[in-house]
Amino acid sequence: MSLQDNPQQPKKATIVVFAGSLDKVMAAFIIATTAAAMGIETTMFFTFWGLTALKKGGPGECKRNWMQKMLALMLPRRADSLPLSQLNMGGMGSAMLKKIMAQKNFSSLPELIEAAQDLEVRMIACQMSMDAMGFCKEELIEGVQIAGAATYVGEARDGQINLFIG
Amino acid sequence: MSLQDNPQQPKKATIVVFAGSLDKVMAAFIIATTAAAMGIETTMFFTFWGLTALKKGGPGECKRNWMQKMLALMLPRRADSLPLSQLNMGGMGSAMLKKIMAQKNFSSLPELIEAAQDLEVRMIACQMSMDAMGFCKEELIEGVQIAGAATYVGEARDGQINLFIG
Amino acid sequence: MSLQDNPQQPKKATIVVFAGSLDKVMAAFIIATTAAAMGIETTMFFTFWGLTALKKGGPGECKRNWMQKMLALMLPRRADSLPLSQLNMGGMGSAMLKKIMAQKNFSSLPELIEAAQDLEVRMIACQMSMDAMGFCKEELIEGVQIAGAATYVGEARDGQINLFIG
Numbered sequence: 001m002s003l004q005d006n007p008q009q010p011k012k013a014t015i016v017v018f019a020g021s022l023d024k025v026m027a028a029f030i031i032a033t034t035a036a037a038m039g040i041e042t043t044m045f046f047t048f049w050g051l052t053a054l055k056k057g058g059p060g061e062c063k064r065n066w067m068q069k070m071l072a073l074m075l076p077r078r079a080d081s082l083p084l085s086q087l088n089m090g091g092m093g094s095a096m097l098k099k100i101m102a103q104k105n106f107s108s109l110p111e112l113i114e115a116a117q118d119l120e121v122r123m124i125a126c127q128m129s130m131d132a133m134g135f136c137k138e139e140l141i142e143g144v145q146i147a148g149a150a151t152y153v154g155e156a157r158d159g160q161i162n163l164f165i166g
Numbered sequence: 167m168s169l170q171d172n173p174q175q176p177k178k179a180t181i182v183v184f185a186g187s188l189d190k191v192m193a194a195f196i197i198a199t200t201a202a203a204m205g206i207e208t209t210m211f212f213t214f215w216g217l218t219a220l221k222k223g224g225p226g227e228c229k230r231n232w233m234q235k236m237l238a239l240m241l242p243r244r245a246d247s248l249p250l251s252q253l254n255m256g257g258m259g260s261a262m263l264k265k266i267m268a269q270k271n272f273s274s275l276p277e278l279i280e281a282a283q284d285l286e287v288r289m290i291a292c293q294m295s296m297d298a299m300g301f302c303k304e305e306l307i308e309g310v311q312i313a314g315a316a317t318y319v320g321e322a323r324d325g326q327i328n329l330f331i332g
Numbered sequence: 333m334s335l336q337d338n339p340q341q342p343k344k345a346t347i348v349v350f351a352g353s354l355d356k357v358m359a360a361f362i363i364a365t366t367a368a369a370m371g372i373e374t375t376m377f378f379t380f381w382g383l384t385a386l387k388k389g390g391p392g393e394c395k396r397n398w399m400q401k402m403l404a405l406m407l408p409r410r411a412d413s414l415p416l417s418q419l420n421m422g423g424m425g426s427a428m429l430k431k432i433m434a435q436k437n438f439s440s441l442p443e444l445i446e447a448a449q450d451l452e453v454r455m456i457a458c459q460m461s462m463d464a465m466g467f468c469k470e471e472l473i474e475g476v477q478i479a480g481a482a483t484y485v486g487e488a489r490d491g492q493i494n495l496f497i498g
Contacts, residue, residue, distance in 0.1 A: 016495070018359055020418070023214050024332050027184055028343055034315040039200070040323065041188055041493045048355050049418060060451050065435075085332075086186070086215060087240055096233050100298050103231075127364070132432050149366040157343055157372065161322045163182070163330040164495040166356050166417075177489055189380050190498050193350055196460070200481040205410070206489065251498075252381060253406055262399050266464050269397075327488045329348070329496040 013042045014152065020049030020076070021085035021096050022109060028165045029112035036119035036159065043159075044116070045152040046144075047126035050165075051133060053079045053109075054125055054140045061138060068134025081107050093158035117143055124151060178288045179208045179327035180318065186215030186242070187251035188260050188275060194331045195278035201327065202285035209325075210282070211318040212310075213292035216331075217299060219275075219293055220306045227304060235298025245275050285308055290317060345374045345493035346484065352381030352408070353417035353442060354426050360497045365495065368451035375491075376448070377484040378476075379458035382497075383465060385411045385441075386457055386472045393470060400466025411441050437489035449475055456483060 013035045017028045028044065046054055052069045057078035064072060076082050087093040101108060107115065116123070125140060127148045137146060156162045179201045183194045194210065202208045212220055225246035230238060242248050253259040267274060273281065282289070291306060293314045303312060322328045345367045349360045360376065360415060368374045389410035408414050411436055416436045419425040433440060439447065448455070457472060469478060488494045 007393075013319075013322075016359075016363075018356065018497075019332065024184065027182075027213065027330075027332070030315050031182075031319065034319050035323075038316065038319055038323075040319070055298075067432055071419075071428075096237075097298070098205050100231075100233055104297055104299065106294060115442065128438060131436055132429070148492065149362050150370065153345075153363065153366050153370055153372070153493070156345075157367075157370075159493070161319070161325070162493050162495065163328065164359075164497050165184075165330050165332050166351065166359070166497050177421070179485075179488075187498065192349065193348075193379060193496075196481050197348075197485065200485050204482065204485055204489075253403075262403075263464070266397075266399055270463055272460060272464065298466070327485070327491070327494050329494065331350075331496050331498050 010039055010041045011161075012155065012159040013040045014156045014159045014163070015042070015049035016152065016164045016166075017042045017044055017046045017053060018048050018164065018166040019085065020052045020082060022097065023081040023084050023086075025050070025053045025082060026109055026112065029109065029116055031163065032121050033112060033115045033119055036116065036121050038103075040161070042119075043122040043124065043155045045124045045126060045155075047129045048061035049075075050160070051075050051125055051129055052082065053113075053133055054144055055079065055135075056124065056139065056141045062134060064134035071133060079113060082109070104150050113141065168329070176205055176207045176327040177327075178321065179206045180322045180325045181208070181210045182330045182332075183210055183212045183216035183219060184214050184330065184332040185251065186218045186248060188248040188263065189252075191216070191219045191245070191248060192275050192278065195275065196281055197329065198287050199278060201280045202282065202287050206327070208285075209288040209290060209321045211290045211321075213291060213295045217291055217295055217301055218242050218248065218272050219279075220289065220310055221245065221301075222305065222307045228300060228302035230300035237299060244289055245279060248275070279283065279307065292307050292318075342371055342373045344487065344492075345372045345489045346488045346495070347374070347376045347497075348484065348496045349376055349378045349382035349385060350380050350395040350496065350498040351417065352384040352414060354414040354429065355416050356445065356497050357382065357414060358384045358441055361441065361448055363495065364453050365447045365451055366443060368448065368453050372493070374451075375454040375456065375487045376458045377458060377487075379461045383457055383461055383467055384408050384414065386444075386455065386469065386476055387411065387467075388473045394466060394468035396466035403465060405459075411445060414441070434454070445473065458484075
């Protein structure tokens with residue numbers, strides 16, 4: 001019997017967060033927290049640029065080669081400092097979006113991340129991207145698991161909502 | 167009994183249109199109209215930059231704060247004037263794509279939007295994005311509903327095809 | 333009886349590859365090959381910029397109008413020369429990613445494409461995009477089929493995992 005046959009069974013959602021821009025990561029967390037609040041078992045899989053949304057900031061103490069060090073310098077230091085995917089204008093666009101969100105009493109990205117944690121959204125960081133970009137677990141916020149693409153596909157296979165946010 | 171068990175039951179598709187570029191919005195409408203023409207109940211959910219695809223142009227008379235006014239000046243005025251996501255070259259790329267599409271007798275974006283309306287594709291504008299960007303219903307084309315993320319997730323939960331076009 | 337009712341039946345996945353950047357195309361092939369290796373019948377549908385990932389390089393002998401010739405000059409010549417979607421820095425970012433992947437013994441994009449072919453991932457090039465961009469079958473790698481949006485929607489309708497990588 002399939003999940004669909006039994007509406008009592010919780011449904012599943014997965015979201016690949018490939019993008020590292022404020023607007024797209026916020027969209028990912030808004031969908032994830034909405035789904036989780038509606039009783040849907042939700043998994044977010046962070047890969048490539050999306051990993052930066054999980055950084056807690058502070059001094060990185062991971063072992064990196066020179067290329068990874070350069071990359072770390074160029075990437076945002078934490079979720080709070082992500083740029084917009086468009087009209088970023090050197091950070092001004094991003095600052096304006098955050099200001100408007102605050103005026104309207106919408107949740108900020110750090111608040112959305114906290115809500116996701118409270119709602120038990122499962123957050124997975126892609127092993128391969130961590131290795132390639134030179135990220136280590138110590139740099140990431142609490143509660144993030146590290147796993148590979150097979151773990152993601154295994155979840156998505158049983159999901160009703162599977163999105164790729166790139 | 168699930169939808170899958172009964173092929174007579176219409177299937178459902180949802181498309182989140184987050185992107186505001188001509189190429190991505192056209193892809194969204196091509197998939198949406200194809201699905202609707204195949205008997206699939208199709209919902210498009212427009213959010214962030216995607217909202218610009220629903221603007222009918224003409225003077226905007228919505229109440230906006232100064233940041234929203236600036237944003238309105240920077241965004242395209244209607245579906246017809248969206249840029250390309252790549253190789254836009256100050257609008258030349260976008261103009262060339264439109265010219266090629268016309269030469270090949272492919273539908274333009276305004277024609278695809280009209281086809282979607284005729285095929286009863288449900289178009290929803292994201293409430294929160296409308297508020298944040300300072301858009302109002304009067305600026306949008308006919309027949310667009312306004313609703314929140316929970317409405318989207320509720321539709322997607324029952325959908326067989328759920329895409330995020332970002 | 334639905335596919336879900338019978339775990340023995342192979343599940344299906346579809347991935348629309350709309351993006352033409354190295355990082356996104358690699359993500360598409362990593363998910364596709366992982367899914368195929370897990371016994372999921374996987375279809376990739378290449379459209380717009382994504383078509384460049386299927387080019388085998390070498391002299392193009394397709395008939396093109398002048399706009400299509402200009403476009404062909406501006407687009408990468410084959411999968412091996414795709415740019416990054418971010419931090420490309422005139423190709424340096426792309427070269428660095430490839431170098432890191434090689435150091436870590438991760439598969440390169442050409443290797444992932446070959447793996448997809450070996451795993452019988454079905455690759456479809458979008459007819460309409462081919463026509464608009466002036467691509468012809470002779471330019472594409474072996475084994476690619478050409479079909480339209482209805483073929484894609486028909487596959488996705490029965491898919492459990494349907495992603496749009498844009």
